[in-house]
Amino acid sequence: MLHDLYEVLTTYWAHFLFLLPKLAVALVLLVIAVFVAGRLSRLLGGRLQARSHDPLLAEFLTRLSKWAFIGLGLLLAMQVIGAAGVVTGVLGAAGLTAFVVGFALKDIAENFLAGVVLAFNRPFRIHDTIQIRDNQALMGRVEALNLRTTLIKTFDGKHIYLPNALVLREPLINYTRDGHIRQDFLVAIDIEQDKGPGRVQQLVLDFVRQYRDVENEEPHTPYLILEKTEGNVATLHVYFWTYSEDYRRGTQRLKSELMQGIRELLAEQGYPHPATVQ
Structure with missing residues (x-):
């Protein structure tokens, strides 16, 4: 032996x-x-x-x-x-069939092929703000597209590596591709002294039109509608457009500034307890 x-x-x-x-x-x-x-x-x-x-x-x-x-x-x-x-x-x-042979390599091959499709289909660009599957947790700016994953960075600084197959398969919302984005908020105001919402509508609309970073050219012009009235309280729905290159600025800071500015404007005009709500 x-x-x-x-x-x-x-x-x-x-x-x-x-x-x-x-x-x-x-x-x-x-x-x-x-x-x-x-x-x-x-x-x-x-x-x-x-x-x-x-x-x-x-x-x-x-x-x-x-x-x-x-x-x-x-x-x-x-x-x-x-x-x-x-x-x-x-x-x-x-060949193509080799990528899907074997359970161990199936996910890797699927994500690789999805990465190729995403690279040529281009549903997003670097620094675009996207959201996957209508999930706020899967929302952020695109940092990179790798052979297997798509890297996004959330607004709170987290890096998320999304499988390319998930990005390709699930509904994808691109907030910045068009370059413009529309936002909205509600304004509730006591209109007893006006005997109607006409004056406060004009005040709010003029304020929004003149505010910095708000677009005021067709077809991206601000407007508002009377959403509802309950007693003396009228609820106005304000719509405005802004540039979406910096999505965080366009949807969070600018919207917050407009809401606060309208609250202060209505208080200066003597409207009792103006309330601006989202």
Whole structure:
């Protein structure tokens, strides 16, 4: 038994010594492939960034090209050491069906393919504010699109790595793609002294129109409607448009400033207990 074990180990050692030069060459080729992949991907990324109007797509293609070059180097190294059968199997599995074969790789392949679709379909750009599945917890600015995940940063500073398949499959709201966004709030006011809501409507509308960062050109002009009346209290629904490049400024700070400003204006005009509500 010991003799047989010795013979087996001797045979393996002989094979190892025979393959050692090939392993060294394969390792050198792999190192060169990684180095060349990094240089070529940076060169390609620089040209794409200079010529493309979509930095998100350029960055995604740069990363994809880098891993493709490394993959080619790995296949070449395997060919050098004589793993022709393995190389043939890998090449044969490069089709679309190979991505969904096997439970362990299904999610990775699905997210990769979804990332490719998102890169070319471009439902968002870098720094766009998006929301997934009408969920406030999945809302933030797009930071990056990777091969497997989409990175967003929430307004409270959290980084969320969303699987690309989830982003592609679920409804996606893009708040900043158009460049404009409409916001609204309610103003409840006692109109007994006016005998009607006409004067307070004009006061509020003039204030909103003249406020900074509020758009006042067609078709993005502010307006309001009389939502309801209950006794002497009239509820006005105010609508206004603003630029959505900075979504947080357009939807939170500006809206808050308008609401506070209208409250102070109505108090100065002698309206009793003006209440501005969302």
